[in-house]
Amino acid sequence: MKIFAIDRQGKEYTLEGRDGWSVMEILRDGGLDIAAECGGACACATCHVYVNDGWFDKLPKPSDAEIDMLDMALAVEPNSRLSCQIICSDETDGIKVTVAPE
Amino acid sequence: MTDAPAPATSGQPIHTDVAIIGAGPIGLFAVFELGLLDLKCHLIDILDRPGGQCTELYPEKPIYDIPGLPIVTGQELVNRLMEQIKPFDPQFHFGEMATSLEKLADGRWKLVTDAGTEIIAPVVVIAAGAGSFQPKRPPVPGIEAFENAGDGIGVHYAVRKMETFRGKNILIAGGGDSALDWVINLAPLAKTLTLVHHRDGFRAAQHSVNQMRELEKEGKVKFHVASVKAIHGEPGKLTGVTLAGHDKSEWHHETDAFLPFFGLTIKLGPIAEFGINLHENLIPVDTARFESQTPGIFAIGDINTYAGKLKLILSGFHEAALMAQAAFHIARPGEKLRFQYTTSSSNLQKKLGVS
Numbered sequence: 292m293k294i295f296a297i298d299r300q301g302k303e304y305t306l307e308g309r310d311g312w313s314v315m316e317i318l319r320d321g322g323l324d325i326a327a328e329c330g331g332a333c334a335c336a337t338c339h340v341y342v343n344d345g346w347f348d349k350l351p352k353p354s355d356a357e358i359d360m361l362d363m364a365l366a367v368e369p370n371s372r373l374s375c376q377i378i379c380s381d382e383t384d385g386i387k388v389t390v391a392p393e
Numbered sequence: 394m395t396d397a398p399a400p401a402t403s404g405q406p407i408h409t410d411v412a413i414i415g416a417g418p419i420g421l422f423a424v425f426e427l428g429l430l431d432l433k434c435h436l437i438d439i440l441d442r443p444g445g446q447c448t449e450l451y452p453e454k455p456i457y458d459i460p461g462l463p464i465v466t467g468q469e470l471v472n473r474l475m476e477q478i479k480p481f482d483p484q485f486h487f488g489e490m491a492t493s494l495e496k497l498a499d500g501r502w503k504l505v506t507d508a509g510t511e512i513i514a515p516v517v518v519i520a521a522g523a524g525s526f527q528p529k530r531p532p533v534p535g536i537e538a539f540e541n542a543g544d545g546i547g548v549h550y551a552v553r554k555m556e557t558f559r560g561k562n563i564l565i566a567g568g569g570d571s572a573l574d575w576v577i578n579l580a581p582l583a584k585t586l587t588l589v590h591h592r593d594g595f596r597a598a599q600h601s602v603n604q605m606r607e608l609e610k611e612g613k614v615k616f617h618v619a620s621v622k623a624i625h626g627e628p629g630k631l632t633g634v635t636l637a638g639h640d641k642s643e644w645h646h647e648t649d650a651f652l653p654f655f656g657l658t659i660k661l662g663p664i665a666e667f668g669i670n671l672h673e674n675l676i677p678v679d680t681a682r683f684e685s686q687t688p689g690i691f692a693i694g695d696i697n698t699y700a701g702k703l704k705l706i707l708s709g710f711h712e713a714a715l716m717a718q719a720a721f722h723i724a725r726p727g728e729k730l731r732f733q734y735t736t737s738s739s740n741l742q743k744k745l746g747v748s
Binding site for chain 2: 326328329332334335336337358359360361362363364365366367368369371392393
C-alpha cells in the first residue's frame with residue numbers, strides 16, 4: 292500500500308504504508324520533517340497534514356478528540372487531519388498528504 | 394491563566410551541587426538519585442509547573458510502561474515523583490529558561506536564566522527532553538517583525554498585563570481555553586475584539602464557549618471562521634491583517650494587537666548555544682556516565698543519544714542513576730562513594746525520612 296506525501300519544501304515522496312501503522316509513523320520513518328511531539332497520542336497537533344485529491348472524504352471521520360486537537364494546529368484547512376490518527380489499511384492505499392506548515 | 398512570574402531580584406548567585414535543566418520526569422528522578430548521594434539540586438524549567446511533556450502534553454493520558462505501575466497518568470506519575478523527591482528539598486525555578494552556560498575559573502559552571510537567576514554548581518545536568526516549550530507561531534510571513542513591539546500593540550503570545558490592552562483593537566486567533574479565556578477577559582476593556590478560528594466550534598470548556606457566544610450576541614465580540622493570511626504595517630507597528638475564509642474570500646482587518654493562542658511546541662532553544670557537542674539536536678553521551686563531551690555537563694532522558702538509545706521514561710530513570718554516580722565524583726572530589734540500597738541502609742532511610 293502506497294502513501295504519496297509532499298513535505299514543506301514541496302518535495303514528493305512515495306512511501307510504503309504498513310497495515311495498522313499510522314500515516315504519521317510512515318512519514319516520520321520515511322524521513323519527512325514531522326515533529327509528532329506526543330508520539331501519536333492525539334495530544335499535540337504537530338503531525339498536522341492536508342489530505343489531498345478527494346482522499347479526505349474517503350477516510351473514516353476524525354474522532355471528536357482529533358477535531359478538538361486540530362484547534363491547536365496552525366493553518367487548519369477543511370482537509371486538515373492529524374496524521375497519527377489516520378491508520379494505514381487497504382482502504383488508504385494511494386492516499387495523498389501534504390505536511391502542513393509549522 | 395497567570396501572569397509571568399516575577400524575575401529573581403536578589404541578584405545573588407545561588408551555589409548548589411547540581412543545576413538541572415528541565416523538571417520533567419527524568420529531571421525529577423535525577424533529584425532522587427543525586428539526593429541519595431547527598432547532592433543538592435536546583436531545577437530550571439520554562440513551564441510554570443513540574444512534569445514537562447507528561448503534564449503539558451498528556452496529563453490525563455495513561456502510561457502503561459512504567460515498571461511497577463501498570464497504569465498511571467502523566468500527571469499522577471509526576472505527582473508521585475514530586476512526593477518521592479520531597480525529602481531532598483529540591484529548589485525549583487519555574488517559568489524560566491536557561492539561556493547561558495559559562496565555565497568559571499575554578500572549574501564550576503555558571504548557569505543563567507532569562508529571569509536573571511544565576512546558579513553556580515560543579516555539575517550541570519541537561520534533562521531538557523526535546524527542548525523548551527514555546528508558543529506556536531502562526532505561519533504568517535514576517536510575523537516575527539511584529540513581536541516584542543511593546544505593551545498592547547503588535548503580536549503577543551501571552552497576556553502579561555491586561556491593562557496594556559485597554560482601548561485597543563484586538564484580534565485573537567485560536568479555539569482552545571487560552572483563546573476563549575482571553576476573549577472573555579479582554580472584551581470588556583478592548584475598543585474592539587475580534588476572534589478568528591478555523592471552524593465554528595471550539596475545544597475550549599463549554600462554559601467559556603457560552604460566555605463567548607453571549608458576548609458575540611451583545612456585540613462586544615466579533616467572531617469569524619477565518620485565519621490570518623498576511624500581516625501589515627511597519628516593523629514594530631502593526632496596522633492590520635488579511636483574513637481568509639475557507640471559501641477563499643479575503644478581507645482586510647485593522648487591528649492594533651494580534652494574539653495567537655495555539656498552545657505550545659518544543660524548540661531546542663538556547664541549549665544549542667551552550668557550546669556542547671550536538672548531533673541532530675541531541676547530545677551524544679557515553680553510556681557509563683551519561684556525560685556529554687564537555688566534562689561536568691551530563692545529559693539524560695530524551696535529549697541525549699547513544700548506541701541503542703530508546704526514548705522511554707524508564708530509560709531516562711536508568712540514565713539518571715548512572716549519571717548520579719559519576720556526578721558525585723565531580724561534586725565531591727576525593728570523597729569515597731558508598732553504594733547502598735534503600736532497602737537495607739538505615740543511612741539512606743534516614744535521608745528519606747522513613748526511619
